[in-house]
Amino acid sequence: MSKNFEQKDRVVIRFAGDSGDGMQLTGTRFTETSALFGNDLATLPDFPAEIRAPAGSLAGVSAFQLQFSSQDIHTPGDEPDVLIAMNPAALKVHLEDLPKGGYLIVNENAFTKKNLKFAGYEENPLEDGSLDSYSLFSIKMSEMVKHSCEGLDLTPKLVDRTKNFFALGVCFWMFDRPLDPTIKFLEKKFGKRPELVEANTKALNAGFNYGETAEIFTTRFKVDKAELPPGKYRNVTGNLATCIGLAAAAEKSDIPLFYGGYPITPASDILHQLAAWRNFGIKTFQAEDEIAGIASAIGAAFAGNLAVTASSGPGIALKGEALGLAVIAELPLVIVNVQRGGPSTGLPTKTEQSDLFQAMYGRNGDAPIPIIAAQTPGDCFYAAYEASMIAVKYRTPVILLTDGYLANGSEPWKIPDVDSLETFSANYMKNSNGDSFQPYERDKETLARPWAIPGTPELEHRIGGLEKEDITGNVSYDPVNHHTMTVMRAEKTANIVKHIPDTPVYGESGGDLLILTWGGTYGAARSAAETLLDDSMKIGHCHLRWVNPLPKDLGEILIKFKNILIPEINYGQLIKMIRAEYLVDAKGLNLVRGRPYSAGEIVHAAKELV
Amino acid sequence: MAEEQKTAPVQTRKDYTSDQGVRWCPGCGDYAILAQTQKTFPTFGRKKEDFVFISGIGCSSRFPYYMDTYGFHTIHGRATAIASGVKLANPDLSVWVVTGDGDGLSIGGNHTIHLMRRNMDINILLFNNRIYGLTKGQYSPTSELGKVTKSTPMGSLDRPFNPPALALGADSTFVARTLDRETKHLQSMISRCYEHKGGTFLEIYQNCNIFNDGAFFKYTEKDTKAQSVLWLENGQPMMFGAEKEFGIRLNGNVPEVIEIGDKWTPDDVLVHDETDFVLASMLASFTSNDDFPEPIGVLYSVDAPSYDEMLIDQIDGATEKMGKGELDSLLNAGDTWVVE
Numbered sequence: 001m002s003k004n005f006e007q008k009d010r011v012v013i014r015f016a017g018d019s020g021d022g023m024q025l026t027g028t029r030f031t032e033t034s035a036l037f038g039n040d041l042a043t044l045p046d047f048p049a050e051i052r053a054p055a056g057s058l059a060g061v062s063a064f065q066l067q068f069s070s071q072d073i074h075t076p077g078d079e080p081d082v083l084i085a086m087n088p089a090a091l092k093v094h095l096e097d098l099p100k101g102g103y104l105i106v107n108e109n110a111f112t113k114k115n116l117k118f119a120g121y122e123e124n125p126l127e128d129g130s131l132d133s134y135s136l137f138s139i140k141m142s143e144m145v146k147h148s149c150e151g152l153d154l155t156p157k158l159v160d161r162t163k164n165f166f167a168l169g170v171c172f173w174m175f176d177r178p179l180d181p182t183i184k185f186l187e188k189k190f191g192k193r194p195e196l197v198e199a200n201t202k203a204l205n206a207g208f209n210y211g212e213t214a215e216i217f218t219t220r221f222k223v224d225k226a227e228l229p230p231g232k233y234r235n236v237t238g239n240l241a242t243c244i245g246l247a248a249a250a251e252k253s254d255i256p257l258f259y260g261g262y263p264i265t266p267a268s269d270i271l272h273q274l275a276a277w278r279n280f281g282i283k284t285f286q287a288e289d290e291i292a293g294i295a296s297a298i299g300a301a302f303a304g305n306l307a308v309t310a311s312s313g314p315g316i317a318l319k320g321e322a323l324g325l326a327v328i329a330e331l332p333l334v335i336v337n338v339q340r341g342g343p344s345t346g347l348p349t350k351t352e353q354s355d356l357f358q359a360m361y362g363r364n365g366d367a368p369i370p371i372i373a374a375q376t377p378g379d380c381f382y383a384a385y386e387a388s389m390i391a392v393k394y395r396t397p398v399i400l401l402t403d404g405y406l407a408n409g410s411e412p413w414k415i416p417d418v419d420s421l422e423t424f425s426a427n428y429m430k431n432s433n434g435d436s437f438q439p440y441e442r443d444k445e446t447l448a449r450p451w452a453i454p455g456t457p458e459l460e461h462r463i464g465g466l467e468k469e470d471i472t473g474n475v476s477y478d479p480v481n482h483h484t485m486t487v488m489r490a491e492k493t494a495n496i497v498k499h500i501p502d503t504p505v506y507g508e509s510g511g512d513l514l515i516l517t518w519g520g521t522y523g524a525a526r527s528a529a530e531t532l533l534d535d536s537m538k539i540g541h542c543h544l545r546w547v548n549p550l551p552k553d554l555g556e557i558l559i560k561f562k563n564i565l566i567p568e569i570n571y572g573q574l575i576k577m578i579r580a581e582y583l584v585d586a587k588g589l590n591l592v593r594g595r596p597y598s599a600g601e602i603v604h605a606a607k608e609l610v
Numbered sequence: 611m612a613e614e615q616k617t618a619p620v621q622t623r624k625d626y627t628s629d630q631g632v633r634w635c636p637g638c639g640d641y642a643i644l645a646q647t648q649k650t651f652p653t654f655g656r657k658k659e660d661f662v663f664i665s666g667i668g669c670s671s672r673f674p675y676y677m678d679t680y681g682f683h684t685i686h687g688r689a690t691a692i693a694s695g696v697k698l699a700n701p702d703l704s705v706w707v708v709t710g711d712g713d714g715l716s717i718g719g720n721h722t723i724h725l726m727r728r729n730m731d732i733n734i735l736l737f738n739n740r741i742y743g744l745t746k747g748q749y750s751p752t753s754e755l756g757k758v759t760k761s762t763p764m765g766s767l768d769r770p771f772n773p774p775a776l777a778l779g780a781d782s783t784f785v786a787r788t789l790d791r792e793t794k795h796l797q798s799m800i801s802r803c804y805e806h807k808g809g810t811f812l813e814i815y816q817n818c819n820i821f822n823d824g825a826f827f828k829y830t831e832k833d834t835k836a837q838s839v840l841w842l843e844n845g846q847p848m849m850f851g852a853e854k855e856f857g858i859r860l861n862g863n864v865p866e867v868i869e870i871g872d873k874w875t876p877d878d879v880l881v882h883d884e885t886d887f888v889l890a891s892m893l894a895s896f897t898s899n900d901d902f903p904e905p906i907g908v909l910y911s912v913d914a915p916s917y918d919e920m921l922i923d924q925i926d927g928a929t930e931k932m933g934k935g936e937l938d939s940l941l942n943a944g945d946t947w948v949v950e
């Protein structure tokens with residue numbers, strides 16, 4: 001039967017199944033293949049907090065969504081065009097997002113009485129007509145892989161576990177993707193167990209061939225390569241990009257990298273990744289707790305390393321007191337907060353932007369810290385690099401905010417040219433020129449104090465958490481000195497504004513509405529802005545990378561718009577800072593659901609406002 | 611650490627004395643510890659810039675300000691963790707932690723045990739005055755049960771830590787105890803810490819004459835000292851008393867005090883072996899135990915690879931195996947493709 005190719009600009013596909021069904025792996029494989037093919041893309045992994053909730057339960061559903069496109073895109077997409085549901089629970093959780101007429105591919109064999117009951121279905125939805133308004137493809141995947149793996153020396157359980165590769169094969173056929181990269185990947189992953197390579201490869205092929213020969217599909221889709229700027233690309237998640245950014249900063253500045261931290265979702269991958277790079281001389285230290293994580297980093301900074309700690313909200317809370325020490329000691333330090341849903345343990349695997357206030361104000365005393373927020377997975381590289389550079393140049397702790405969505409999401413990333421990265425160096429103090437050394441004497445331009453590291457002759461000195469006397473760094477309880485130093489610390493942070501380039505405004509530079517965003521909300525807001533501009537609305541989109549200090553031209557930008565909309569995944573944080581700083585009547589969009597905004601939601605909020 | 615020794619010009623106590631006025635109460639035991647440290651360090655023949663003192667918060671933690679070395683007076687309880695970062699960043703440094711019984715065993719107890727467990731090559735000096743000095747006299751985790759202080763007007767209800775037992779339990783490779791008033795012994799213990807390769811834990815009984823005066827007089831005053839202290843010496847029988855008339859003997863596996871005379875001879879007395887963990891644990895159990903003398907000296911000392919040393923080995927091994935990491939290959943790792 002001849003199958004037509006239908007051309008599409010963009011497709012959103014969502015893989016959903018039980019946590020044991022390998023949906024993250026399936027989604028990642030589709031992502032990597034599409035990236036290699038040349039599409040632009042964005043992903044949204046969404047997994048439960050439990051490692052293995054009971055099989056077949058609603059709590060155990062794990063999903064992975066990606067949008068791939070022949071155009072420049074910014075989000076993992078709003079509604080899926082294709083939903084793969086590997087069991088009734090996955091169908092139950094995700095069907096509401098599938099628009100009528102959408103493609104629905106299910107593993108029919110998983111729709112057993114037991115699983116249906118577990119998911120809360122009275123009747124089998126595959127049989128009762130309730131799915132009639134979708135393009136349903138009900139495939140006996142478990143049975144198919146049983147056939148394809150016949151003769152292999154594998155337990156039935158292991159055979160059944162290849163069904164995600166069958167589903168992947170069907171999708172590869174549907175979107176005309178090559179199987180080769182995945183087969184290579186299987187060989188690498190299961191190299192020591194050839195029977196697993198064979199079984200999964202057979203399942204993958206079986207899925208592909210099923211699409212080709214079964215009489216049920218009538219159409220295939222073509223999504224052409226995207227017109228991305230020329231260059232060499234790879235696919236990166238935000239956490240990986242953060243690690244590369246840190247390593248790049250260390251290499252470029254020739255300052256050894258030290259990482260002290262304690263495992264926490266969704267920041268642990270930073271520790272995992274850096275720990276694998278020992279041959280770069282990178283030192284990682286899994287400390288006994290979060291406090292020891294940052295404390296060891298402060299010690300390493302004192303001793304002359306580019307010191308980093310990373311965590312998520314609860315861990316950052318524990319680090320609060322030590323952050324204050326880094327502020328008063330004026331040592332370079334990078335603190336990464338991969339934000340997740342809070343308060344308390346909150347939603348460990350879900351994304352949120354609710355730690356901005358914590359980053360701004362979560363310390364005792366007047367303890368300002370510069371804050372940079374990454375805007376896309378790939379931008380985590382640049383944000384981490386910049387955070388490191390500012391920390392070293394200005395001798396200050398810098399907080400880098402990312403979030404679960406950026407950290408685990410991925411996008412094609414144009415590999416930067418090493419030479420194009422701005423250089424910086426430690427400029428360790430070498431000697432005291434015969435005078436007595438003044439640990440708190442400052443550089444006129446940056447207000448940074450000298451970095452005199454242990455081991456350097458004649459620069460022996462003491463620092464600490466007690467208020468420092470200006471210039472000498474001796475302990476001082478003098479009231480006037482304390483005021484001077486408080487102002488100095490505030491000015492030192494404010495002074496970093498020099499480094500921040502003018503803020504680009506996308507769309508109109510003045511008009512009815514400005515959408516103002518920070519962090520991971522960038523993508524949805526930019527897509528929304530594109531839509532609104534297509535509708536000939538007079539709007540602009542302005543995105544902040546540095547949140548503290550705020551860019552010097554922001555005030556002038558704000559007054560050029562009649563309305564300001566600030567979408568953020570919290571109950572109103574940047575909005576309060578903007579209102580306080582610029583006395584403007586900004587409006588918020590504050591849906592706190594543990595997931596990124598869809599572009600449609602921001603479009604809607606914008607239209608309501610204007 | 612001994613192998614790291616570097617030649618330096620002859621130093622004196624003055625080289626280790628900073629220009630900052632010392633602010634402890636007159637008569638505080640901390641003065642003696644500072645003085646002996648400043649006297650001992652010049653004997654190491656090490657360059658001054660290689661020493662780093664890290665402290666937490668407490669009276670004792672003011673110590674780094676008075677030593678003319680690199681120093682960092684940090685936050686309450688975290689000195690051990692901060693010191694770990696210093697040592698890992700630059701293993702060539704000789705890193706010393708000064709901490710109090712509250713700082714190191716209460717708020718920072720977790721970091722202290724983990725530092726010892728890892729055998730990080732850092733020297734911990736625990737100034738134990740069995741009280742919170744800086745906050746003006748609350749009981750501490752080493753105060754005796756029933757102690758009456760401002761925060762325990764009817765007597766404390768918690769049983770105290772036994773620091774050497776805690777250190778042994780945490781697998782420290784060097785556990786010792788000394789007294790602020792025993793200048794020569796204090797010096798020799800500081801030297802032993804310096805010489806030990808790997809982490810060291812030295813508990814120093816320190817008199818707080820303001821809030822806990824006389825806590826250790828039994829072990830320091832003339833009339834009680836001889837029969838109350840067991841001076842430990844490796845390879846020597848465990849004897850004490852003004853005339854060394856008492857000894858420690860094992861009765862089965864139970865220690866007991868014996869009097870040398872008709873019944874017992876010096877041959878019956880246990881001989882100290884610093885490498886014997888069981889012996890060390892037994893000695894630790896004598897702490898504040900009225901049936902036994904207080905063990906002072908090196909309880910335990912064994913060699914084991916240190917964390918910092920193993921980290922460097924791992925880096926060297928990985929570099930040899932995978933080649934020195936290049937930024938370009940890191941950026942270009944994984945599947946890549948080119949857009950024309």
Ligand SMILES: Cc1ncc(C[n+]2csc(CCOP(=O)(O)OP(=O)(O)O)c2C)c(N)n1
Binds near residue numbers: 712713750
């Ligand atoms: C986070 C924090 N909690 C409490 C304190 C108050 N504080 C300072 S020192 C101290 C106890 C000090 O006792 P110890 O460590 O035994 O030192 P000492 O003064 O006896 O030498 C306390 C509770 C503090 N500085 N920081």
Ligand code: SF4
Binds near residue numbers: 633739
């Ligand atoms: S309070 Fe006690 S420990 Fe503190 S300085 Fe005074 S005497 Fe020393």
Ligand SMILES: [Mg+2]
Binds near residue numbers: 710
């Ligand atoms: Mg104390």
